[in-house]
Amino acid sequence: MRSGMHKWHLFRRVVFIVVAAVALAVGATFLPDNPYERFQLLDGTIYAKGRWIYERMHFDPRPIDVAIVGDSKTALGLSAAEIEEQLALRGKHVDVVNMSLVADGRNSQWIFVQELLKTKQPKVIVLALNDHPHPWGHDTFRYIAPASEIWREASYGLHDTKKDLMFLPFRQLELFAARLVPGLMGVDEKFDPVKYAATPRDFVRRHKNAAGEWIDMAETPSRETLLQQEREHAGEYDQHSRLPAFVRAVTDADEKVYINLIWRAARQRGIKLLFVYQPAFGRPAPIQNRAAYAAMGEIQDNTDLSDRDTLFHDWGHMNTAGAVVMSDRVAVMLAKMLP
Amino acid sequence: MLFNSFIFIFFFLPVALVGFYGMRRVGRPWAMWTLTLASLGFYAWWLPSQTWILLVSILLNFVAGHYIQQHRETKPRLSKLILILGLTGDLGALLYFKYTMFILENVKALSGADFTVPHILLPLGISFFTFQKIAYLVDCSRGEAKNTTFTEFALFASFFPQLIAGPIVHHKEIIPQFRNDIFGRLQWSNMVVGLSIFSIGLFKKTVFADAIASYFVPMYKAAAATGAVDIRSGWLIAIAWTMQVYFDFSGYSDMAIGLARMFGVRLPLNFHSPLRAASVIDYWRRWHMSLQRFILAYVFQPMALPLNRLAVRRKLKGWTGFALTVVTPSFITFFLLGVWHGAGWGYVVYGVLNGAYVSINEAYRELRRRRRRTLQRQGKPVPSEGAPTRIAHHLITLACVFTGNMFFRAESLQDGLMVFQGMWGLNGFANNPALSKFIEPGFLALLAAGGLIISFLPNTQQVMRNYRPAVNFRLWREVGAAPLSWCWRPTVPNLLYVAIALFMGVEFIQRGAEIFVYFNF
Numbered sequence: 001m002r003s004g005m006h007k008w009h010l011f012r013r014v015v016f017i018v019v020a021a022v023a024l025a026v027g028a029t030f031l032p033d034n035p036y037e038r039f040q041l042l043d044g045t046i047y048a049k050g051r052w053i054y055e056r057m058h059f060d061p062r063p064i065d066v067a068i069v070g071d072s073k074t075a076l077g078l079s080a081a082e083i084e085e086q087l088a089l090r091g092k093h094v095d096v097v098n099m100s101l102v103a104d105g106r107n108s109q110w111i112f113v114q115e116l117l118k119t120k121q122p123k124v125i126v127l128a129l130n131d132h133p134h135p136w137g138h139d140t141f142r143y144i145a146p147a148s149e150i151w152r153e154a155s156y157g158l159h160d161t162k163k164d165l166m167f168l169p170f171r172q173l174e175l176f177a178a179r180l181v182p183g184l185m186g187v188d189e190k191f192d193p194v195k196y197a198a199t200p201r202d203f204v205r206r207h208k209n210a211a212g213e214w215i216d217m218a219e220t221p222s223r224e225t226l227l228q229q230e231r232e233h234a235g236e237y238d239q240h241s242r243l244p245a246f247v248r249a250v251t252d253a254d255e256k257v258y259i260n261l262i263w264r265a266a267r268q269r270g271i272k273l274l275f276v277y278q279p280a281f282g283r284p285a286p287i288q289n290r291a292a293y294a295a296m297g298e299i300q301d302n303t304d305l306s307d308r309d310t311l312f313h314d315w316g317h318m319n320t321a322g323a324v325v326m327s328d329r330v331a332v333m334l335a336k337m338l339p
Numbered sequence: 340m341l342f343n344s345f346i347f348i349f350f351f352l353p354v355a356l357v358g359f360y361g362m363r364r365v366g367r368p369w370a371m372w373t374l375t376l377a378s379l380g381f382y383a384w385w386l387p388s389q390t391w392i393l394l395v396s397i398l399l400n401f402v403a404g405h406y407i408q409q410h411r412e413t414k415p416r417l418s419k420l421i422l423i424l425g426l427t428g429d430l431g432a433l434l435y436f437k438y439t440m441f442i443l444e445n446v447k448a449l450s451g452a453d454f455t456v457p458h459i460l461l462p463l464g465i466s467f468f469t470f471q472k473i474a475y476l477v478d479c480s481r482g483e484a485k486n487t488t489f490t491e492f493a494l495f496a497s498f499f500p501q502l503i504a505g506p507i508v509h510h511k512e513i514i515p516q517f518r519n520d521i522f523g524r525l526q527w528s529n530m531v532v533g534l535s536i537f538s539i540g541l542f543k544k545t546v547f548a549d550a551i552a553s554y555f556v557p558m559y560k561a562a563a564a565t566g567a568v569d570i571r572s573g574w575l576i577a578i579a580w581t582m583q584v585y586f587d588f589s590g591y592s593d594m595a596i597g598l599a600r601m602f603g604v605r606l607p608l609n610f611h612s613p614l615r616a617a618s619v620i621d622y623w624r625r626w627h628m629s630l631q632r633f634i635l636a637y638v639f640q641p642m643a644l645p646l647n648r649l650a651v652r653r654k655l656k657g658w659t660g661f662a663l664t665v666v667t668p669s670f671i672t673f674f675l676l677g678v679w680h681g682a683g684w685g686y687v688v689y690g691v692l693n694g695a696y697v698s699i700n701e702a703y704r705e706l707r708r709r710r711r712r713t714l715q716r717q718g719k720p721v722p723s724e725g726a727p728t729r730i731a732h733h734l735i736t737l738a739c740v741f742t743g744n745m746f747f748r749a750e751s752l753q754d755g756l757m758v759f760q761g762m763w764g765l766n767g768f769a770n771n772p773a774l775s776k777f778i779e780p781g782f783l784a785l786l787a788a789g790g791l792i793i794s795f796l797p798n799t800q801q802v803m804r805n806y807r808p809a810v811n812f813r814l815w816r817e818v819g820a821a822p823l824s825w826c827w828r829p830t831v832p833n834l835l836y837v838a839i840a841l842f843m844g845v846e847f848i849q850r851g852a853e854i855f856v857y858f859n860f
Contacts, residue, residue, distance in 0.1 A: 010527030
């Protein structure tokens with residue numbers, strides 16, 4: 001090493017490199033992006049429906065009177081068409097959209113609700129409830145959430161903060177590059193009505209699994225198979241971080257934080273909330289924190305379905321027959337709630 | 340553990356640095372053992388159940404090397420026997436773990452016998468650490484390695500920056516550094532230089548290699564599924580793969596060199612802009628240099644020497660002598676080099692092709708040398724090499740490299756042949772629409788950017804040339820200067836460039852941390 005370099009206060013040089021790298025990362029989070037392109041980051045994944053949902057909210061002029069926001073259980077267990085039909089029979093002609101995406105995590109649902117409220121005036125938002133509220137965020141949150149929402153997540157100290165914050169500069173760089181050189185990153189600047197119309201959106205009859213295979217949702221396994229599946233998935237029953245309880249109260253609070261945000265936004269606009277409880281097979285568990293949800297909206301409790309093997313496609317999801325039963329029940333509730 | 344992972348960058352590396360320099364205050368052996376234990380932890384992170392193989396290899400080679408060092412002169416025969424036993428053990432382990440399945444599968448296919456081929460998991464980095472130990476034992480027997488303590492050897496054999504994929508190091512270039520008084524003393528100059536080299540390597544790996552892989556892999560899979568590669572896709576696949584593996588492995592090597600430097604150790608170079616070479620021989624001098632060095636010293640030279648003696652004894656001259664003394668050892672050396680990469684017919688073809696390339700290249704050189712001599716004898720001027728010839732040399736070299744590398748990538752011989760046929764127009768000239776959709780603007784832009792960097796920018800050690808970036812850099816300092824020059828100094832703009840490389844390198848891990856291609860060997 002040349003002696004000249006020693007004069008440069010080498011320690012400060014190392015610190016400079018590290019601090020500058022961190023500053024660049026923080027700076028990158030403030031790069032502008034296009035929300036439509038954010039949702040396109042889900043293309044080619046099992047969450048690809050996210051783009052269609054965005055397009056339905058922003059590019060389709062039809063209203064959305066009832067929005068169903070949930071996970072795979074609501075994606076497969078509630079049919080928007082069936083609900084519309086049942087409501088029409090009751091004299092309520094409304095547009096129902098199922099905006100559910102595979103996997104748990106209330107934070108992405110909050111992002112969908114925010115986008116929804118930018119362009120539409122729904123009358124009811126249907127939210128999924130499971131036997132155990134999911135303590136963490138959704139996999140898609142880091143892709144679709146605006147930077148401000150990821151900073152908000154960090155301010156709450158939630159479980160996924162670290163990975164979402166780490167991802168944010170990369171995502172913003174990617175979106176910024178897409179903005180600078182359109183077409184380079186494989187995202188579309190403009191809405192394509194043909195692609196939109198061709199996107200599958202109702203999965204109660206058949207849906208594509210992670211391997212890209214179409215699954216016939218009318219199929220019903222034997223009761224023994226369902227029970228076996230339920231036992232195999234017992235470990236997923238109550239997930240939480242391996243942290244002391246008082247820390248967990250902060251880190252594992254996604255459900256509480258985001259359901260409150262959704263509720264507040266809905267209340268401000270006079271939108272009603274309907275919580276639909278979706279049981280897993282063989283788990284007639286009571287709804288956790290029922291009183292809290294009841295204070296925010298109506299509850300459609302379907303615990304009684306948890307033992308009806310003919311309604312399940314697998315231990316966690318309804319089959320087509322189950323979806324019809326659930327949808328009809330929801331339609332009855334909605335008929336009471338809709339003006 | 341991957342160098343391009345958050346757990347390594349944000350946890351392992353800072354803890355190892357603090358532990359190493361902290362323990363140096365207690366004493367140098369303490370620091371060395373701290374680093375050895377950290378290195379073993381680094382290795383065990385991947386698959387703890389296989390760490391015993393590395394531990395046994397360290398222990399047995401130390402015992403063998405120690406005996407040879409102590410008794411080389413007093414008991415030469417026994418020392419030689421110990422050397423042979425040590426080498427047999429090392430090579431036997433390599434053969435068992437790497438080639439048993441391949442051999443048994445072929446025996447089964449040829450004989451029609453009905454038996455189950457056992458699944459043998461290849462221990463991580465075995466090809467690298469075995470070669471390092473072989474070199475050590477041979478150096479002991481040659482008297483080049485002396486008085487090595489177990490503390491020194493354990494660290495030498497497990498030092499994590501070079502443990503899994505090289506550079507393959509020699510005793511004589513590493514152990515003296517451990518013995519230096521300043522070893523283990525925190526020098527911020529090493530930190531700045533090491534961090535800068537590491538950042539450049541990380542950038543090459545995550546921004547270029549992994550990005551190219553994200554386009555290349557689906558295209559290659561689709562090509563393998565359709566079984567028909569057109570000429571355009573064939574060349575694109577070959578170029579993309581060569582670029583991916585170059586940025587991947589040279590990036591890994593930079594990271595290894597940078598990390599070692601942070602601990603005050605200089606490693607040897609592994610790449611010196613090989614894709615700017617004007618001949619296949621030159622290419623192999625600059626690609627995976629530490630392996631070439633090993634092969635040259637421990638395979639080529641021991642083979643070439645007796646063959647030269649044989650040629651002299653038999654009075655073989657002209658092309659016959661040339662074939663025996665140059666072509667034969669070159670071909671065998673490069674064949675072995677191909678097979679070293681893995682057990683499979685693709686690697687055999689890769690070795691044969693490179694053996695043939697180098698042999699032809701040697702013959703071409705000899706032909707030109709003779710022509711020059713003839714002209715000089717006749718008193719005629721020797722024409723200098725014109726630009727078209729130079730360009731032709733570069734293009735032919737690249738075409739050979741791209742073609743050979745497809746057999747190196749191929750999961751089966753059929754896959755390699757499929758791309759080969761496509762590249763050389765044997766599948767016709769019509770484009771395969773099933774592959775056209777993979778030729779995206781982003782892919783082409785990435786390859787163009789990579790091509791420009793490879794062609795015009797100085798390599799990492801040329802950028803860092805003021806700070807002796809590698810132990811053997813002096814040998815390469817004046818070789819292969821880049822058309823554009825950039826010499827790094829710790830000025831604010833240059834520190835900022837490093838920060839950008841570090842930031843981009845870390846951020847692009849988010850795309851998904853890919854393992855290094857050479858981890859498979």
